[in-house]
Amino acid sequence: MVKKSDKAIKSIRQSRNNKDEKKADVKPISTDLQVNLENIKEVFTNCSDIVFREFIIGYQAPVKAALIYVDGLTDKASIHDYILKSLTIEARASKPNIELNLDDTYKWIEESTISVAEKKRVENLDDVMSGFLSGDTALLMDGWNKALLIGTKGWASRGISEPDSEVVIRGPREGFTETVRINTSMVRRRLHSNKLKMEGRKIGTYTQTDVVVLYMDGIVNPKIVKEVHKRLDGINEVDSILETGCIEQYIEDHPYSPFPQIQYTERPDKVVAYLLEGRVIIMVDGSPDCLIVPTVFVQFLQSPEDYYSRILMSTVLRWVRFIGIFTAVTLPALYIAVTTFHQEMIPTNLALSISGAREGVPFPALIEALTMEISLELLREASVRLPGAIGSTLGIVGALIVGQAAVEAKLVAPQMVIIVALTAIGSFTVPSFAASIPLRLIRFPLMILGAIFGLYGVMLGWIGILVHMISLKSFGYPYLAPLAPLRVSELKDVLIRAPRWQMMTAPQFRKPTEKPPKSFLRKPYVKNSKGAVKND
Amino acid sequence: MIKRGTISPRQVFFILIMLLTGIYILILPRHMVTMVGTDGWLVLLVGGLVSSLMLFFINRISRKFPGKTVVEFAPVVMGPFLGKILGGILVVYYTFLAAVSLRIFAEMLKSVLLSDTPRWVVVLALVALITWIVQNGLEDIARFTELLAPIILLLLIAALLGDLRYMEAIRLRPMFQTEPFSLLEGFISSLSYFGIIIVLLMLYPYVNAPKKLTITSLLALAFAVIITMGFFMGTVATFGIYETGRMAWPVIELVKMVRVGEFLERVESLFLSVWLSIAFINVSVLAFCSVSGWTQLINAENYRKLTYPIMPLPLILKSLAQRFIGCLRLIQVEFYLWFRYYANNTAFHICS
Structure with a gap:
């Protein structure tokens, strides 16, 4: 740990040093417009999307000026209407109420001719360049050692649409975009x-x-x-x-x-x-x-919809997800362990039907399960890569035809197909895609442990997973937080989804000094409704 | 060095319960029955009461030296030489306990579940996991305990309740018919059973609210006494004293009889998983105590480096006993050691 933090400090120091060096290297803006333009053009050789527009402001004592912007990153209409038009045509028409002092002219231009909301004065060429590269328009004037960055950002972006990976039935459909x-x-x-x-x-x-x-x-x-x-x-x-x-x-x-x-x-x-x-x-x-x-980990089991739909339903859904996770991780391992080591646990009739179905299957349960699970992963990966319409065809071909054929060809027992299908379905119940990936990975070592040690192995595997998860931290906060270390007051958003009016106590992430909002155990308007009864 | 003051009293509560109702409960009914017959519950109750006195002492003396484990404050009280020796005895005792717990569990696993798997493979896998969590620190052990202990306790109680239909109160009789000497023997044995609470001496400085610990630890002890008595009486009421005395693993036999509905029978494999977690928690707490005790004994800075040389110790110790009978002898040696320690400890209290 100490070494790591040392490294971090070193890297921060280095970056600071670099920043200082950069400041020393900064090129100032020259009073000669042509020098500035040449400097910038030299940096941006072979950049066809950078536009340099030179023009003249005023007619009595004309000032040479230049606009620089990136074509495509800027809103052309506002450059035309609010910068060029006002600097060339309208500036000529209005008579400045000042003496013709050059400094005042620049001030006047900056403050009263440009009719764009955002503008910023910068004092060196690097800022000018990073400014127009991010979509602003730079205005340079002859004889002035400063420059103006005028806010004209505007580019084509995707419209707001519903996020595909986090679909809800109830709740807003808006999703973030790329801007x-x-x-x-x-x-x-x-x-x-x-x-x-x-x-x-x-x-x-x-x-x-x-x-x-x-x-x-x-x-x-x-x-x-x-x-x-x-x-x-x-x-x-x-x-x-x-x-x-x-x-x-x-x-x-x-x-x-x-x-x-x-x-x-x-x-x-x-x-x-x-x-x-x-x-x-x-x-x-x-x-x-x-x-x-x-x-924290439990966050991956919470969907925004839980908080919008009704209390009982969302609590039940939480438990459905818990079962889903358990199924996705453990079911194949349990099946292998029970059929290989602990046949006495299976009810007699079921044991008979399992062994009947397994008759003729040449592989041990582990190989059978591994083959099926790997082909499931193949199917999943393939259907992600394929375009939507073909993806569903693949599902039908993979799941129905191959599964059916594998059973009929006596490559796998039908029970195994059920188990594998259930693991897949279980892993789909996790609302977050990122969290379902580790579940897919963990399944394989658990299956192997189950085949070696039986239930003992499965339990060993689970202990290993828990030991690992308990040791994890996210920005200093324990990853399994409300469960271990146990915070009973926060379990109301983990094991159940408590009514909203009971969830007002602060979670652990809040500032320690901050007093949590008042928690009331009753529905807030119950008191008022008594009054309403009286009125009746 | 792990930070002091990082685990909560609730976590200590669960750790103590897991230690007290832990692995030894598997053989406790037989042990008691052979010594005192049906009066085991009495012996357990008295043993628990006396242990609570000791718990009181432990709390008192640890509070006098805040932020110090027994290995660290013993030299202050008893002089450097005697103190080191007491610390040494304690640390050896923790190591020994860890070894015996591991041994009992492995023995049980071999005879009940994995009869063909070599014992060392089974134990090695477990010890690897334990080494991992001991490296991660006491905080992680405490969290793990806190996460699993409630589930384990629920399952244990469920197992007892599930067997209620086989129990008959008449098998608990005759009462109070044991000879005084056997009673004394049983009493010492039950004292040493609950004597595992001296682990608290090592955990004290890591607790963030030591003032609450007196009540918490007493509660844990009371809870553990109730569960232990429940299992003792449950086994005796189900099998009677003669059967119980002849069974290798009476508690496992008890659990075997649990049925869920009419279709799910022989769920003892599931309960073995429960005992696996208990064994894991027990051995990792004891191993932590042992490793950190060794570290403090030789004034080393970081206990993590010591884990690797010390973790094989329980492995070697536990293989000292070749057969099951040898394992039992180990336990007797341990009881004896404990008794010696107890005498020592009382002297220690009088000194301070």
Whole structure:
């Protein structure tokens, strides 16, 4: 641990040093427009998408000026109407009420001619370049050693649509898109609070990807925010960030564990709920997923729909998912263990029918199960790669025809087909795709253990899994949190889904000083309804 | 070094219950029956009461030296030489207990479930897992216990209740017919059975709210006494004293009779999984105590490095006894050792 943190500190120091060096290297803006343009053009040789537009402002004492923008990243109409038009035509028409002092002219141009909402003054060429590369328009003027970045971002983006991987029956259908600004706006729209903070930063030496860290000030534990920033600082020197997955791999605690320690989601309503629980959200430009930290395992078993639908139903669904997970992980191993070692546990009639069906099957139960499970994985992978329409055909061919034929050819017993189908169905009940992957992986070692040691082996395997899961941490928080260490008050969102009015006590992620909101054990408006009865 | 003050009183509660109702319960009814017949429950009850006194002492003395384990504060009380010797005895005792627990479990597994699998394969797999969790630290052991203990306890109680229909109260008679000397013998044996609570001496500095521990540990002891008595009386009421005295694993036999509905019989394999988790918890707690005790004895910094040389110790110790009878002799040696320790401990309390 100590070594690791030393390394982290070193890398942070290095990155800081690099930043200082960069500052020393920064090119100032020259007062000569042509020099500036040549400098920029030299950097951007062979970049056909960068547009340089030179023009003249005013006619009495004309000022040479140039606009630089990236074609395709900018909103052309606003450049035409609100920058070029106002600087060329309208600036000539209006008479400045000042003396013709050059400095004042620039001030006048900056403050009263450009009719675009966003603008920023920058003082060196590097800022100019990174500005127009991210979609703004840079305005350089002759004789002025500063530049203006005018907000004209606008590019083609996908419309808001329903996230395919997190489908709900009840609840909003909106999902995030690939533009980080739209995503933050979707969160802000649901959370009109001045406590919602969004801290932006750029990561990736080449990609300069926008990364936004969202949290609720006053609810979040400041330590978590600090930790997130620390870990993000550590990856400043990375070449590229293309997706949230890249960041996830850099900042998660145990990258070699099969269990995901950071959850991702495409649903703004889920993000808002987690923000209010005191968690930190990381959004990355170019990815519709955003990361939720810290994450505990039970989170993967909760679907946003649980909180929208009625109490009893969502509690039952929770337990269906528990059973689903248990089935997906253990059922084939249990079947192997029981049929190979503990035949006495099977009721006599069932044992007879199993052995009858297995007659003629040449393989031991383990080989039979492994073959079926591997072919199931093959089917699954193949159907993900294929386009939708063909994918369903594959399902029919794979599941129905191959399964039927395998049974008839006496390659596998029909019971095994049932078991394998059940494991697949069980793993589909997990709401999060990321969490169903480790379940698929764990099944195989468990099956082998079951074949070697019987039930003892299966139990050993489970103990191993639990030992591993207990040792995991996500941003300092124990991964199996409300279960181990046990927090009885939080079990009401794990074993059951308690009524909303009982779920007002704060989860562990909140700031320690923050007083939890009042928890009331009765439905809040019950008192009023008594009054209503009187009126009747 | 693991951080002090990281486990909660509730976790200690579950650890103590798991230790007290742990592996020894498998052979306890036979052991008691051969010594005191049907009066085992009385002996257990008195043993529990006396142990609660000892628990009181343990709490008192540990609270006097906050943040220190017994191995660390014994030299302060008794002088460096005697203190080290007492610490040494204790640490050897923990190691020994771990070995015996492992041995009993392996023996049971071999005779009931995996008769053809070599014993060392079975134990090696378990010891590997235990080494892993001991490396991860006491915090993880405590969490693991907390996660599984409620389920285990529920299953144990369910097993007892499930066998109610076979029990007959008449088999518990005659009562109070045992000779005083055998009663004393049984009493010592039950004392040493509950004597495993001295593990608390090693866990004390790791608890984050030591003030609550007196009540918590007493509750755990009471709970354990009730469960132990339940199993003793359940076995005797089901099989009678003569049968019980002849059975190798009376509790397993009891569990074998559980039926779920009319179709699911012979669920003892499931209960063996329960005892596997109990064995896992017991041995890992004891191994942790032993390893951290050795570390503190030689004033080493990090106990993790010591785990690998020490973990094979229980393995070697447990293979000292070649056959089942040898295993029983080991337990007797252990009881004897414990008794010696107990005398020592009382002297220790008087000293302080």
